[in-house]
Amino acid sequence: MDHIDLPVITTGDSDKPISSEECPSDYFPDGGFRAWATAFGGFLVQFCTYGYTISFGVYQDFYGRIYITNQSPSTIAWIGSVNAFLFEICGLISGQLYDRGYVRQLVIGASLLQVISLFMLSLAKPDQYYQESICRSFYGLVFLSQGIGSGCAAGLLYIPSMAVVSQYFRKRRELVMTFVASGACLGAVVHPIMLNNTLNGPIGFANGVRASAALISGLLLIACFLIKPRFPPSKASTTFLVTAKKCAHDSAYIWGTAGLTIFAVGFYYPLFYLQLDSAMQGLSKTFSFYSLVIMNTSSFVGQLTSGLLVEYFGVPGVLTVSTFAGTVLLFSLIGLRTLASVVVIGILYGYSAGIFQALWAPVLAVLSPDPSDLGYALNVYNSGPPISGALLTGDYIWWRGAVFNGIVGAIGCSCFIAMQIILRRRDHVSQ
Known part of the structure; x- marks a missing residue:
């Protein structure tokens, strides 16, 4: 039986809603279409975000040998490292927004940011780590789109896509969260295969990145429809x-x-x-x-x-x-x-x-x-x-x-x- 719109559970001496951790175990469906749809949506988010982040080795190789040859390995590594840093530090923001009930807004908004960032990356030209035509002090299109834009998007999506699953599962929670997290590892298999065969193939960097962005766009669109919160916003902060x-x-x-x-x-x-x-x-x-x-x-x-x-x-x-x-x-x-x-x-x-x-x-x-x-x-x-x-x-x-x-x-x-x-x-x- 699916549980979507449920009444707020309160304590005996207060009207304050209690958290999912305080709910009785039989209050969790631990299955059903809505529960597994949300879990699969989280799986897709992991595939498209963290799975892409840990596939940066493809870009590190391609940039260093072919596309950004005027920069050192350390400088190029900052692109992926800042992406990974923002992926994690943005949890400070997304965790608070999640607690306040902005799950849908986070998923939709951050998904849109991820898609825009990748399509912007496809516009970067060889050896343009810095966008000198705008201002020498501004980071280049590659750094802005892949390092900052995609990193922020992945970070804003990570905690909501994992935490929302806990609203549907208690007995199977660890198992289901492991399934959701495994989306990142599957993404880290699929993305390198696709990127290596497109970036180094006949279609080149721009169209290769666009093809990758198109795949991610479709999967994140599905995730936006599947992920739905079950509990009301937490009043505790x-x-x-x-x-x-x-x-x-x-x-x-x-x-x-x-x-x-x-x-x-x-x-x-x-x-x-x-x-x-x-x-x-x-x-x-x-x-x-x-x-x-x-x-x-x-x-x-x-x-x-x-x-x-x-x-x-x-x-x-x-x-x-x-x-x-x-x-x-x-x-x-x-x-x-x-x-x-x-x-x-x-x-x-x-x-x-x-x-x-x-x-x-x-x-x-x-x-x-x-x-x-x-x-x-x-x-x-x-x-x-x-x-x-x-x-x-x-x-x-x-x-x-x-x-x-x-x-x-x-x-x-x-x-x-x-x-x-x-x-x-x-x-x-x-x-």
Whole structure:
């Protein structure tokens, strides 16, 4: 039975609506057409936004070798890094707007921004990182459209597309949210295949980006029709300072968020540079194009299977192990030379990265003192790719990036180990 327009549930001594976390379990349909339609809409949003963000490795390779050859790898990496940064920091805005009931407005408005940004990207000309015809101080069309416009759109869409699912599901919530999040990994498989075959094919950059934008336009249009909120707007409000004060007294939360923040610096390095690294090592053009697809396909599998692992080992434990494996594989990029090494590292790192992508939001939901604070918790910062680009230099000294990101990953993993120790002690005390 579908539940669309439901009366507001109130507490016994107040007319104040209670949140979805406080509702009785039988108040959630946990299925039905409207519930699964909303979940599928969220899946499409993830496919078109975060899936596109983590496909930037295609653009990093194309820009560096063909389209923006007058800029360093570090400068080009800022496009994707700012996109990833805004993807996450815009959660501060979208979380508040979501709580106030602007779900439909967020989904429609941000979808429109994503489409416009990609069509604007198709207008960029070779070597125009800066739009000097407007003003030297303005960033170029590529940076504005792909870095800022698309990044903001993806960030504004992420939290609503994930959080609205929790209004329909309780018993299956983790499983369904994993399904929704897996849309990003599927997008990270489809987008590189499409982009590599269009940007480097006969139709060229402009028409290739337009074809990609057209696909995203159609899918986001479907998502706009499917995603519908179920609960009335929350009257409770929170601020960043209030959330920070609450979390400052929770040592597990501090270590967990520190781990996410630090590990995220190194996390994007293979996603941005594996394809370019493969090409620069002299591997075939066709194989280098599909190196990113291999990694993202494995990431998709990792994201889908993470739910099964969590059932047995818990979210914090699985996340800690995946970051340890990811750290080892970041260091192993030093030895990337042959086709076999690209395949092995791509598969293994992709799988661990998929688990990390699937669980970084759920682990904050586990650690957050109040579910209403989750919108603020879902924000980590990405300075890693530009730093890696600066270390590579124009001579592409690959071991520097591998060592730097491996060390950063090790520090992040250490934070997760500390978090896990604290959580185990709490469980032992509570028993």
